[in-house]
Amino acid sequence: MTQPPALQASGLSVMRQGRLVLDSVSFSVPAGSFVGVLGGNGAGKTTLFRAILGLEAASHGTICIEGHPAGQKGGHxxxxxxxxxxxxxxxxAGQLSGWHMVAAALGGGRPGLPWYGRAARARVDAALDAVDARGLAHxxxxxxxxxxxQRLLLAQALLDDPRILLLDEPLASLxxxxxxxxxxxxxxxxxxxxxxxxxxxxxxxxxQGFMDHVxxxxxxxALLGPVEEVMTTSALSALYGAPVEVIHAQGRVFVVAEGGGDTLHSCDCAGHMA
Amino acid sequence: MRLRGAYGLMFAYDFMRSAFMAAFFVSAVCGPVGWFLVLRGQGFASHALSHVGFAGAAAALLVGQPAFTGFGASAVLSGVAMGLAGERLMGRDVTIGLVLSLAMGLGALCLHFLTRSAGAATSLLFGDILGIAHATLWWLAGLTAVCLAALGLMARPLLFASLQPDVAEAKGVSLRVLDILFLALVALATAECAQITGALLVFTLMIAPAAAALRLGLAPVAGMAAAAGLALVESWAGLALSWQSGFPAVFWIAALGCGACAAAFGLARALGR
Known part of the structure; x- marks a missing residue:
C-alpha cells in the first residue's frame, strides 16, 4: 500500500482581513519530502501554515493531513x-533560560504547574541535542x-516527535x-x-540540493513540483500571469521581472537575489 | 536581649498579629502572580487595575459597603474588560492614561462626599496594614486559597502562551480565555495587595520581588516560590522596622523592595547572567 500524502490541499481558499490570500489552491505533498515554500512578502506563506494548523479558517476547500481531513478552524x-x-x-521573557522556553511547550496545554519530571527533562534534552543546542540552553x-x-525554536518544534514540520522563515536573520x-x-x-x-x-x-519540491x-x-519544473521561466510566468524570468548564474537561481516592470513586488526580486 | 524583648512585645498586640497574618496571605499571592506579570511585560496592568479599584473602593464607602468589596469588584470587572479588549489596547497609552485619571478623579469625588474622608483617603491610597479587621483576614485567607488554586491550574498553559503564543494556539490553548482569566486573577491579587500597600504602592509587593526572582534566572516554579518568599520577607521586615522606627510600614516595604531588586540585579550581573 502506498503512503498517503503528508499534506493535501484541495481548492483551498483563505480570506484574511477581507483579502483573498489563497485562492482555490490545490497541491499534494508526498510523505517524507522536503519542500521549500517560496513567494514574496504577503504571498500567503504564513497564512498557508496557519490554515494547515487550524488557526485560519478556510472559506472553501479542504486540507487533509496524512490522509485524514483536518477539522475546521479551532479543531486540533x-x-x-x-x-x-x-x-x-x-x-x-528574556530573563528565562532557553531550556525553560523549550520545555514550556512540553504538554504546555495541560493544566498544572510548569514542573518537569525526569522523563520530561530527558525529552527536552533530547530535542536540544538534536539541534546541538544543549550548550546554549542554560x-x-x-x-x-x-x-x-531559532535553533531553540526548532528544538521546541521537535519535542512531540512530529512527522511533519512547518518551519516559517527559519533562515531569516542569519x-x-x-x-x-x-x-x-x-x-x-x-x-x-x-x-x-x-x-x-x-x-x-x-x-539548493536539499529540496525535492518547491x-x-x-x-x-500555488504551484508545487520538483525544483527543475517549477523554477522555470514558463512555469513562473504562468503562475504570476505576467512575464517573469528565471536566471541561472554561478550555480544560483534568480527570479526577475522582465523589463523591471511591476509584475513582481520589489521584495520578490531583492529577496531572491540576496 | 532588650531588642528581642522589644520585638517580642510586637506580637502581644492583636493588630500586629493580624498585620503579620495579612502580609503572609497577600505575599503568597502577589509573588507568583507578579512573576507572570513581569514575565509577560504587563507590570503596569496591576497599577492600572489598582487605580480603578481605588475608585470602586471610594464609591463602596460612600454607599456604606466595605472598601475591600468595592475595590475587588471594580478591579475584576476592569481586568475582564482589559482581557476582552486584548490587543486593541496596544499603543493606546493616551486613552489608558485618561481612563485611569478619570478613575482617580471619581475616587476623589466620592471621598469628597464622605464625611471622614481624610482618613479613608490615606488608607485607600497608602494602605492600612495596622487596621486589618478579623473579617478582612478571613477574606484574605479565602481569596488567597482561591487565587493559588486557580494559578496552580493555569500556570502551565499560561507560561506556554506567554512564551510562544503561536505555537500554544496551534496546540489548542485559547489565548483569549487565558488572558481574561489571568487579568481577573491579577485584579484579585491587586485588591488583596492594596489592603497592605494601598492603591498607589501595589508595585512594591507585586512587581519588585517578582522582578528580583526573574533577574536571578530561576526556573518557573522556583521563581514563583522565590517571589512569594521575597514578598513575605519584605513585608514582615517592613512591619518589624515600622514597629521599631514608627515610620509607616509601606515606606519600609517600598524601600526594601527596591533594595532587594537592586541587590538581585547586582548579583545577577556579578554572576555574569
Missing part, C-alpha cells in the same frame, strides 16, 4: 503530528543571538554561511527521522 484533531516553528518575534534568552534562538548550515541541519534531521518538511524562505539558494505562492495561486 489530526494535527498532533505537526511540529510548528513560527517566525521569530519580539523577545518576551543561558538567558536575552543573551542569545537571533540564530541561536548570515549566508549560517543559512546553509541551518538548512543542512534541518535536512539531516528530516532524513534521519523520515520527516516531511515545509520550510518557507525568501531565498531559494540556501536550500511550493511557489503568488497572487493567491
Amino acid at each position: 484533531a489530526g494535527r498532533a503530528g505537526i511540529g510548528y516553528m513560527p517566525q521569530l518575534r519580539r523577545l518576551v 543561558r538567558p534568552l536575552a543573551a542569545l543571538s537571533g540564530g541561536e534562538r 548570515d549566508p554561511a549560517r543559512m546553509r548550515e541551518t538548512a543542512r541541519r534541518i535536512y539531516d534531521l528530516a532524513r534521519a527521522r523520515g520527516l516531511t518538511v515545509l520550510m518557507s524562505t525568501h531565498d531559494i539558494n540556501p536550500l 511550493l511557489y505562492l503568488a497572487h493567491g495561486k
